[in-house]
Amino acid sequence: MPPGSRVRHAGRLGAIGIGIGIVIGSGLLVGSPAAARDRDWVGVEKCRTCHEKQLMGDQVAAWRSGPHRHAYATLKSPASLAIAAEQGLDRPPAESDACLGCHLSAHGVPPVRVAHPLGREDGVQCETCHGPGRDYRKKKIMSDRKLATRKGLRDADDEALCIGCHNASSPTFDPNRYQLPDGSRAGFDFATAKERIAHPIPADVKGRFVELEDAQEAAEEAAEADR
Numbered sequence: 001m002p003p004g005s006r007v008r009h010a011g012r013l014g015a016i017g018i019g020i021g022i023v024i025g026s027g028l029l030v031g032s033p034a035a036a037r038d039r040d041w042v043g044v045e046k047c048r049t050c051h052e053k054q055l056m057g058d059q060v061a062a063w064r065s066g067p068h069r070h071a072y073a074t075l076k077s078p079a080s081l082a083i084a085a086e087q088g089l090d091r092p093p094a095e096s097d098a099c100l101g102c103h104l105s106a107h108g109v110p111p112v113r114v115a116h117p118l119g120r121e122d123g124v125q126c127e128t129c130h131g132p133g134r135d136y137r138k139k140k141i142m143s144d145r146k147l148a149t150r151k152g153l154r155d156a157d158d159e160a161l162c163i164g165c166h167n168a169s170s171p172t173f174d175p176n177r178y179q180l181p182d183g184s185r186a187g188f189d190f191a192t193a194k195e196r197i198a199h200p201i202p203a204d205v206k207g208r209f210v211e212l213e214d215a216q217e218a219a220e221e222a223a224e225a226d227r
């Protein structure tokens with residue numbers, strides 16, 4: 001199971017238990033905590049509305065050209081088929097639990113929680129690292145980090161998140177893949193790896209996106225009116 005779901009939701013088992021209690025007690029599903037989480041994985045198409053904008057720094061473009069977008073497609077490559085044969089998998093890697101947990105978003109998450117279609121070809125998408133987005137993706141919430149965190153935004157600046165997949169259970173894990181600053185080698189180095197997938201909000205925009213976008217729109221409207 002991807003770490004995003006394991007780490008984030010372990011603490012909610014209690015809530016599910018209470019939810020079931022309510023269902024059994026009243027015969028009602030509506031309003032139970034379980035029902036409240038329906039479709040909380042929304043997919044990258046929803047993030048695009050804002051995070052594909054130039055002013056924002058176009059995180060979607062960075063992700064598209066990075067490794068995670070292609071993680072699912074990789075499972076159909078000759079290299080993957082060779083690994084599957086070597087491991088004696090009973091189904092193709094693109095359908096196997098032995099591979100999908102690290103190469104696809106929301107694998108193993110109950111279907112009721114996932115918007116359809118989430119987009120398999122999107123591989124490891126935003127929400128695997130940033131948390132299921134249904135409740136935080138509104139502009140007003142997103143621009144208030146504390147509130148967004150309460151609504152499910154996860155702190156991605158967390159080595160444990162990466163190591164949930166970047167570990168020796170990966171058939172291609174290479175203990176010498178990364179060179180550390182002191183010259184020694186390691187299978188994963190958080191600082192270097194983070195740099196390789198960097199997709200920052202421009203420093204002069206960070207914390208000011210809504211304000212700057214409003215100003216941009218006002219300027220465009222004024223220009224329109226002058227014509």
Ligand code: HEC
Nearest residue numbers: 002067070071074102103124128161162165193194196197
């Ligand atoms: C859900 C599993 C998963 C998580 C979590 C994850 N990755 Fe990955 N990552 C992958 C997979 C799978 C690939 C290989 C994709 C491919 O080549 O098809 C990959 C590839 C990479 C690569 C390119 C290969 C390499 O090691 O140089 C980098 C860099 C990387 N990830 C960085 C990160 C960082 C940084 C984090 C944490 C912030 C992270 N990843 C979290 C699954 C994950």
Ligand code: HEC
Nearest residue numbers: 074079080083084093098099102165166169170171172173
């Ligand atoms: C524990 C998580 C994990 C599992 C399980 C996993 N992978 Fe991966 N996979 C990764 C990560 C992370 C990478 C990036 C390189 C690395 O560190 O291994 C990767 C990279 C790859 C690559 C290399 C991509 C490239 O172009 O360099 C292939 C091929 C691959 N995986 C196939 C598979 C297959 C097939 C399975 C199932 C038998 C599988 N993986 C299971 C995490 C995983």
Ligand code: HEC
Nearest residue numbers: 044047051059060063068124125126129156157199200201
């Ligand atoms: C493999 C994990 C991973 C994936 C996938 C991923 N991110 Fe990130 N993201 C990170 C990390 C790590 C950071 C840097 C740490 C931080 O600022 O929280 C980050 C930072 C960000 C930031 C804040 C940048 C800043 O300057 O403060 C935004 C916005 C963002 N990501 C959006 C996205 C969107 C949108 C997607 C999907 C298109 C996405 N991310 C996919 C791990 C990921």
Ligand code: HEC
Nearest residue numbers: 046047049050126130133137139142143145206207208209
């Ligand atoms: C309606 C617009 C909108 C949508 C949709 C949206 N975001 Fe955001 N997001 C924002 C704004 C605005 C900010 C704050 C930008 C700033 O720094 O001023 C932000 C900030 C972020 C940050 C940085 C948080 C921080 O302070 O470190 C991350 C990560 C992020 N978004 C991820 C996502 C993901 C993942 C999705 C899709 C599930 C998504 N966003 C959908 C508007 C949006």
